[in-house]
Amino acid sequence: MNKLKGIIYNCRQATFLIEKKQLGSLTLREKLELRIHLTGCSVCRVFQRQSILINRLVRGLFHIPPAAGAKLDPTFSNKLQARIDEELKKNKDFL
Amino acid sequence: MKNYADILYSYAVTRISDEEQARDLVQETFLAALERVDKFEGRSSEGTWLMAILKNKVIDVYRRNAAGLRKRTETLKAEEEQQDFFDHLDGHWNAAYRPGELGVDQQDPLVQKELGRVLQACLGKLPALWLSVFTMKHVDDDPSEIICRELKLTPSNFWVIIHRAKLNLRACLQKNWLHEYE
Numbered sequence: 001m002n003k004l005k006g007i008i009y010n011c012r013q014a015t016f017l018i019e020k021k022q023l024g025s026l027t028l029r030e031k032l033e034l035r036i037h038l039t040g041c042s043v044c045r046v047f048q049r050q051s052i053l054i055n056r057l058v059r060g061l062f063h064i065p066p067a068a069g070a071k072l073d074p075t076f077s078n079k080l081q082a083r084i085d086e087e088l089k090k091n092k093d094f095l
Numbered sequence: 096m097k098n099y100a101d102i103l104y105s106y107a108v109t110r111i112s113d114e115e116q117a118r119d120l121v122q123e124t125f126l127a128a129l130e131r132v133d134k135f136e137g138r139s140s141e142g143t144w145l146m147a148i149l150k151n152k153v154i155d156v157y158r159r160n161a162a163g164l165r166k167r168t169e170t171l172k173a174e175e176e177q178q179d180f181f182d183h184l185d186g187h188w189n190a191a192y193r194p195g196e197l198g199v200d201q202q203d204p205l206v207q208k209e210l211g212r213v214l215q216a217c218l219g220k221l222p223a224l225w226l227s228v229f230t231m232k233h234v235d236d237d238p239s240e241i242i243c244r245e246l247k248l249t250p251s252n253f254w255v256i257i258h259r260a261k262l263n264l265r266a267c268l269q270k271n272w273l274h275e276y277e
Binding site: 010011016023044049050054057059061062070073076077 | 109211230
């Protein structure tokens with residue numbers, strides 16, 4: 001019971017569980033503890049909402065469609081292409 | 096080569112935020128692929144194969160970044176800052192760090208775009224190791240065991256970092272958002 005009381009009032013632990021929950025790793029006991037905490041703690045409810053939002057935003061930032069993505073500098077591209085051609089030729093000579 | 100170079104570059108540059116280093120990784124990826132071309136058996140597409148090589152190279156960079164002394168100091172500093180978030184004894188939010196409403200409609204696409212911009216700057220300020228763990232998990236959906244193995248973390252280390260990275264990002268987002276838009 002003491003342990004349960006600990007989490008009900010402990011926001012540090014509750015935010016830890018909120019992160020674990022989003023990655024699908026809560027035990028039954030942790031789920032229960034977190035639910036009790038969130039019922040009584042509006043600040044951690046705000047945290048949870050924003051935490052979920054951040055996950056969504058970060059995914060959006062990283063999953064850029066290729067067409068809109070970053071482009072290599074053409075000079076660099078061309079040099080690289082030349083180097084690849086050269087290597088390919090070497091391979092052929094070897095074979 | 097052109098078919099893939101820009102896609103690979105986009106991937107690398109969003110993950111290591113250093114253009115020159117990202118370019119070098121793309122080059123190394125192609126050269127490594129050429130060397131091993133006889134091992135490529137066509138079980139996956141060329142693009143997937145190249146991406147897998149690049150991904151390993153990005154993880155090497157993460158590993159090196161996390162090991163440097165300067166980076167370790169950076170992590171310590173971020174950890175220290177965070178100690179003030181909660182009361183040391185009872186774990187309550189300290190008043191100055193309590194999450195507050197951002198005062199916007201989080202579903203609005205335009206608002207999300209602006210929030211994304213602020214968040215991007217916050218990501219750039221995370222300690223290198225935290226950023227690596229965070230993006231491998233949340234963006235690439237890598238299994239936790241693989242992240243722990245690649246970056247030499249214990250499972251409890253891993254969860255502490257996932258937690259700390261989010262506390263840090265959220266605090267940074269709120270602070271800069273309210274600063275810019277009030």
